[in-house]
Every structure is written in structure tokens, then in C-alpha cells.
Amino acid sequence: MGIRPPRRTAHVPARAAPGRTPPREPLPRRPRWPWRAAAGIVAGIVAGIVAAAGLAACTGGGEPAPSGTPEPSPLERNAPDRAEYFLDAEDQYFRNLTTALGDAPDAEAAQRIETLLATPVAQWLTGPPTDTPRAVAENLRRAEAQGAVPVFVVYNITDRDLGGEASGGSDDPGAYRAWVQEVSDAVGDAPAVLVVEPDALPGVPQMDEAQQAERVELLREALRVFQEGNPAAAVYLDVGHSRWLDPARAAELLERVDADGTLVTGVALNVSNQRPEAELRRYAEELWDALGRRVHVILDSSMNGASRTGELLEWCNPEGERVGRLPDTVFDPDAWFEHVYVKAPGESDGRCGTSAEPAGVFDAGLLLEQVADDPA
Numbered sequence: 001m002g003i004r005p006p007r008r009t010a011h012v013p014a015r016a017a018p019g020r021t022p023p024r025e026p027l028p029r030r031p032r033w034p035w036r037a038a039a040g041i042v043a044g045i046v047a048g049i050v051a052a053a054g055l056a057a058c059t060g061g062g063e064p065a066p067s068g069t070p071e072p073s074p075l076e077r078n079a080p081d082r083a084e085y086f087l088d089a090e091d092q093y094f095r096n097l098t099t100a101l102g103d104a105p106d107a108e109a110a111q112r113i114e115t116l117l118a119t120p121v122a123q124w125l126t127g128p129p130t131d132t133p134r135a136v137a138e139n140l141r142r143a144e145a146q147g148a149v150p151v152f153v154v155y156n157i158t159d160r161d162l163g164g165e166a167s168g169g170s171d172d173p174g175a176y177r178a179w180v181q182e183v184s185d186a187v188g189d190a191p192a193v194l195v196v197e198p199d200a201l202p203g204v205p206q207m208d209e210a211q212q213a214e215r216v217e218l219l220r221e222a223l224r225v226f227q228e229g230n231p232a233a234a235v236y237l238d239v240g241h242s243r244w245l246d247p248a249r250a251a252e253l254l255e256r257v258d259a260d261g262t263l264v265t266g267v268a269l270n271v272s273n274q275r276p277e278a279e280l281r282r283y284a285e286e287l288w289d290a291l292g293r294r295v296h297v298i299l300d301s302s303m304n305g306a307s308r309t310g311e312l313l314e315w316c317n318p319e320g321e322r323v324g325r326l327p328d329t330v331f332d333p334d335a336w337f338e339h340v341y342v343k344a345p346g347e348s349d350g351r352c353g354t355s356a357e358p359a360g361v362f363d364a365g366l367l368l369e370q371v372a373d374d375p376a
Contacts, residue, residue, distance in 0.1 A: 075294065077265035078227060079234040079333040080191030085120035085340065086143035086150040087329075093121065093344050096362045100346065103364060104371075112323060112371035120151070120329055121302075121341045122195065127156035127170060127179055136186035144190070149331045151193040151340055153271075154183060157200050157218060159211065166199075166359060173218060180222045184229040192233040193331060194226060195298065195342060198271040201253050202240030216256050223263040234333065236266035236298045241273045242283035243313075251290035266296035272343040274303045274321055276310045281337065296335075300342035301326055307374050317353030317366060320375045345370050 088094070097117050104110035123139055125132050136152065143150040158176050160169030170176035187194075200219060204212050219237065226235045237257070239250045258264040267287070269280050277299070284297045303309075305322040312318045323345050331338065346367030350359040357363040 075265060075296065077234065077296070078231050080149045080193070080232050080331060082330065082332050083191065084146070084148045085193075085329050085331055086139065086146060086148035087118070087120040088123075088139070088142060089117070093347075093362065096346065096364070097367075100364045100367050103368065105368065108373060109368060109371045113367070116323070116345055116371075119326065119341060120148075121344045122151040122153050124153040124155055125183060126168075132179065133182050133186040136183060140187070140190045140192070149191050149193060151195065151342070152183075152187075153195045153342060154180070154197060154222070157197050157215070159207075159215075160197075161199060162203055162206055173214060176218055177221060180225050181229075184225045187226075187230045187233055189230070189232055192230070193298070193338075193340075194230070194233050194235045195268045195271070196222060196226075196235060196237045198238040198268070198342075199240065201238060201257065202244050202250070204253055204256075205245075205249070216253075220257050220263065223257070227263060234266060234296070234331070236268040236296065237264055238268040238271055239287070241270045241275045242279050243275060247283060247286035248290045250287055254291060261291075261293060264295055266298060268298045268300070268342070270300045270304065272300065272303065272349065273315055274306070274309045274312045274318065276304055277301070279310060284337070294336065296338070298338040298340060298342075301339045302341040302343040302345055303370070305374075314353065316349040317355040319354055319369075321354075321370055322372070322374055323370050 094117060097113055101110060101113045101117075104113055123135070125135065139150045139152070155166075156169050156176065156179055158170045158173055159167075161167045170179055197219065200215060204215055207215060223235060223237065226233060237254070239245065239254065245253070254264050254267070255261075267284075269275075269284065275283075280299055288294045301324040303321055303324055305324040306312070306320055308320065309322070312320060324341075326339050326341070328339075344362075346362050346364065348355040348357040348359055348361050348363045348366055351357065354369055355363045355366045357366070
């Protein structure tokens with residue numbers, strides 16, 4: 001909660017292109033390719049809440065989160081009402097988890113996989129050959145039956161991943177604009193959460209001047225389309241993570257996209273990365289200071305569960321990576337910080353680190369590493 005080959009119809013990994021490393025870390029990380037829209041209605045909403053508590057008990061968890069909780073949000077924005085996140089238990093990803101459960105080496109690992117089976121994950125929208133409007137409509141229909149909110153990752157911008165493992169995206173700006181409109185039309189006035197283009201904004205400094213201008217404009221237009229067309233969709237523009245861009249630089253890029261401060265009401269952090277919770281919160285607060293205003297933050301907590309996760313400087317299937325913790329599985333429109341699984345545990349970052357599978361492909365061996373006891 002990527003684009004892959006034909007498996008689930010849409011799931012891809014995202015990373016920075018070789019030789020274009022971000023200022024403070026080798027290649028950031030990237031997501032995978034899910035759109036993971038499969039059929040089926042899940043009866044595990046309440047189980048999701050229990051599951052979140054189970055993961056908290058079973059993993060190391062990195063640094064503790066700051067004790068202070070920001071006051072409820074007064075920020076006006078589009079957003080769903082409070083509701084459980086959507087979990088599609090019939091999706092191939094959850095079938096893979098069920099198979100892996102039989103190979104769990106001990107009771108603790110089995111318990112953690114069982115918790116994952118009750119934990120929602122995001123659906124990645126990565127463009128053709130997937131029929132995106134149909135995929136969105138099917139997810140929304142099943143989510144509505146549960147009274148739940150789906151999380152979609154919009155991941156099809158031109159020159160995606162700048163030639164890296166998740167390279168691809170729309171053929172040209174016109175095709176991207178048309179595709180974004182299709183996504184917006186499919187979502188309509190349904191409740192949803194949209195994570196917009198992992199890596200696209202933090203990758204801007206690696207582009208030439210003309211490419212930068214084009215990408216900034218495409219992101220601005222996408223945000224405007226979602227703002228105007230999707231009144232019940234909370235939108236979070238990805239800004240990388242706490243070891244990629246300096247907060248002031250990230251704020252500068254956000255202001256290029258949204259000069260008057262009306263389009264960017266939320267940002268996504270740590271997509272497919274392992275940065276610790278406390279570090280991410282500090283970074284978000286520094287970003288607020290640099291912007292001169294607060295925006296809502298959604299954190300990908302899927303891969304930052306190791307007690308020493310802050311020491312993991314490699315993003316690609318690093319040894320010692322552990323599944324992260326969720327405080328709950330509920331979307332709260334008033335919360336400044338949301339926690340979701342944007343990346344799906346067990347899905348490879350690419351042929352690197354502890355996995356030999358291509359990016360976005362489920363690797364049962366990798367999953368068993370990620371649910372093992374904390375290496376600390």
C-alpha cells in the first residue's frame with residue numbers, strides 16, 4: 001500500500017538512473033509495479049487494525065516516533081471521510097503471501113506473514129497495456145462494498161525513472177495528460193488516496209533545463225486535474241525521502257510546481273525506502289518550515305521496521321531490511337501524518353542486494369528475509 005510484466009497488470013519499480021545519483025545517497029529507492037487490481041471482496045477490515053498492532057509487536061521499528069502529535073489539520077483540501085484502507089485479499093500479491101506462509105521457517109515469521117495478509121497495500125497505476133480506467137473502477141467498486149478507501153499510485157509520467165530500472169512511462173506529454181485525465185475521470189467523486197509520481201519531483205535536478213520545465217508543468221497539470229475533478233480524493237505529491245533532497249531544495253521544487261500554494265496539500269515520503277519514522281517526521285517539519293506552511297504527509301512504512309534501519313544506505317533490497325509498522329489501517333482526513341504500505345513487502349527492487357528477481361516481481365526468499373527477526 002508498480003508496473004510489472006503481465007502479472008497483476010501494473011506494477012513497476014522506480015529508481016534513479018545510473019550515474020544520476022541524488023546528492024546525499026546513492027540511488028534512492030523505488031517502488032514496484034502494482035496495480036494489483038484483482039477481484040474479490042475482503043472480509044478483513046477489523047483484522048487490519050489488529051494486524052497493524054501485530055506488526056508493531058513483531059518488528060524492530062527503527063527510531064521511536066516523536067511523542068508530540070501535531071494538532072488536527074485545519075487545512076482545506078479534497079479528502080475522503082475517515083475510513084479503513086481497502087484490502088483486496090483476492091489479489092495475486094496476497095495469494096503469493098499465502099504460498100510463502102507455508103515456507104515460513106518459524107512461528108514468528110509465520111505470524112508476521114499472517115499480519116501482512118491483513119494489511120492493505122497500494123495499487124500502482126502504470127499505464128498501458130493495463131486498462132487503467134477499468135482497473136480503477138474495479139478497485140473502487142470493491143472498496144465501496146467494504147466502505148473502504150483505496151490507495152492508488154499514479155506512476156506513468158514521461159521519462160519515468162530517468163532510464164533506471166523503472167524506466168518507461170507515457171510516450172510524450174500529450175499522452176500523459178490524456179492518461180491523467182482518464183485516471184481522474186475513473187476516480188470521479190469516489191473516496192480515494194492518490195500518491196502522485198514517486199521520484200518524479202526529486203529527480204528534477206538530474207534533468208536539463210527543458211526537461212525540468214516539462215516535468216514541472218506536467219506535475220502541476222496533474223495536480224490541477226485531480227483537484228478539480230476528484231473532490232473526495234486526498235492527493236500526495238512524492239518528494240523522495242529524508243536522505244535525498246535537502247528540505248529547502250524540496251520546498252523550492254514544490255514551489256516551482258505550486259507557486260501560490262493552492263495545489264500541493266499533501267506530500268509522500270519514503271516510498272519504497274527504509275528511512276526511520278522519527279527522521280522522516282523531522283524532515284517533514286523542516287520541509288514545513290522551508291515552505292512556510294504545513295502540508296499533509298503520507299509515509300510509506302512498509303520497509304523501515306529494522307531497529308537499525310537508519311544505517312541502511314543502499315535502497316535496493318538491502319541486507320537487514322525488515323517489514324515496517326503501521327499504527328493503524330485507517331485513513332484520517334484530519335491527521336497530518338498518514339502511514340500506509342506503498343511498496344508491497346516481498347516485491348523486489350531489482351536484481352540487486354538480496355534478490356535476483358527483476359524489479360516488481362514477488363520474491364518469496366526476499367519476503368522471508370524481510371519478516372525474519374530483527375538483525376540488531
